[in-house]
Amino acid sequence: MTVKKIRAQFLKLLSSQYTQDEIGVHFEMLCEAYLNFTPAQVVLNLDEALSTEKEAQFLALLKELQENEPIQYIIGAVVFADLVLEVDERVLIPRPETEELVYWLLSAYDNEAPLHVLDIGTGSGCVAIALKKARPNWKVTAWDVDLDALATAKHNAKKNSVTINFEVVDVLDAQLPNTNWDIIVSNPPYVPESEKAHTTAHVLREPEHAIFVSESSPLIFYEHIINYAAKQLNTKGSIYLEGHAPLMKTLNLLLTQARFSDIVLRNDFRTNPRFIRAHFR
Structure with missing residues (x-):
C-alpha cells in the first residue's frame, strides 16, 4: 500500500x-x-x-x-516552547495556550537576576523546564502531588539538560513551604465537571484529576494558590495564571481582594480570556 x-x-x-x-x-x-x-x-x-x-x-x-488514544501519547512526545517533552497517560498533554503563558512571562523578565520561581502543578514539567531553559540563571522549583507526573517531569528535565527542584507538594494542604518567591506560575485544573459530557473522547484519555474540578468549588485551586502567593511572594513579585474563560473575571476579583495590583487579563490565540498576571504590593 x-x-x-x-x-x-x-x-x-x-x-x-x-x-x-x-x-x-x-x-x-x-x-x-x-x-x-x-x-x-x-x-x-x-x-x-x-x-x-x-x-x-x-x-x-x-x-x-x-x-481515541491521543496522538501525543501514541508518538510519546510533544514539542513545547521548542523543547521535546516525553508524555504518556500519566500527564496532561501540554497545550499551545500554555506556551503562550510561558512566552508572556518570559517577555517581562531577562536572565540577569537570579529570580526564585515556583511552578504549581507542574505535570509533565513543561512550564518549569521551558522557563529554566530560557532563563538558566533562575532558580526554578516545581510542585506536584502526583508522583507519576513528577517522575515524568524529572525525566523531561534531565532530557533537556536543566536542573529544577521538584517537590511533592499539594497546594490544597493547610501547611505549605515557608519559602519566598519572585514569581509564581500555575496552570491548575479548572474545567468544571459539568463540561465532561461535552469533552472530546481523546481528551478524556488524559488524567481527569489534572483537568476537571468539582462543580461546587471550581476556584478551589486558585483560591489556595492566590492565598499562598499573597503570603510568600516578595515585594513586587508576580503571579501568572492560566484559567477557564468564564471564570477569569472572578479570578481578577480574587486577586484584587488579596491586595494584588497591576492586574492584566490576556486572551489566548483563539481570543478567549485565558491568562491573568498580577503584581504583589
Whole structure:
C-alpha cells in the first residue's frame, strides 16, 4: 500500500472523530515519527509503497486513533516552547495556550537576576523546564502531588539538560513551604465537571484529576494558590495564571481582594480570556 492510500484510510476512518485538517496533521506527525518524513516529504512521497512491516504499523496506529488514544501519547512526545517533552497517560498533554503563558512571562523578565520561581502543578514539567531553559540563571522549583507526573517531569528535565527542584507538594494542604518567591506560575485544573459530557473522547484519555474540578468549588485551586502567593511572594513579585474563560473575571476579583495590583487579563490565540498576571504590593 502506498503512502497516499494509507492517508486515504486515515481520512476516511477518522472522519467522525476529527476534522480533515486535524487528520492530515496527525498523519504528518506519524510520518515524521515513523518514516522520518517532513510534511513536505509526505507530499513528495505519496506514491511510495510502504513495506509490509510499515503498512502494518500504520494500520495499528490508525486503530489507536480510532480508539481515541491521543496522538501525543501514541508518538510519546510533544514539542513545547521548542523543547521535546516525553508524555504518556500519566500527564496532561501540554497545550499551545500554555506556551503562550510561558512566552508572556518570559517577555517581562531577562536572565540577569537570579529570580526564585515556583511552578504549581507542574505535570509533565513543561512550564518549569521551558522557563529554566530560557532563563538558566533562575532558580526554578516545581510542585506536584502526583508522583507519576513528577517522575515524568524529572525525566523531561534531565532530557533537556536543566536542573529544577521538584517537590511533592499539594497546594490544597493547610501547611505549605515557608519559602519566598519572585514569581509564581500555575496552570491548575479548572474545567468544571459539568463540561465532561461535552469533552472530546481523546481528551478524556488524559488524567481527569489534572483537568476537571468539582462543580461546587471550581476556584478551589486558585483560591489556595492566590492565598499562598499573597503570603510568600516578595515585594513586587508576580503571579501568572492560566484559567477557564468564564471564570477569569472572578479570578481578577480574587486577586484584587488579596491586595494584588497591576492586574492584566490576556486572551489566548483563539481570543478567549485565558491568562491573568498580577503584581504583589
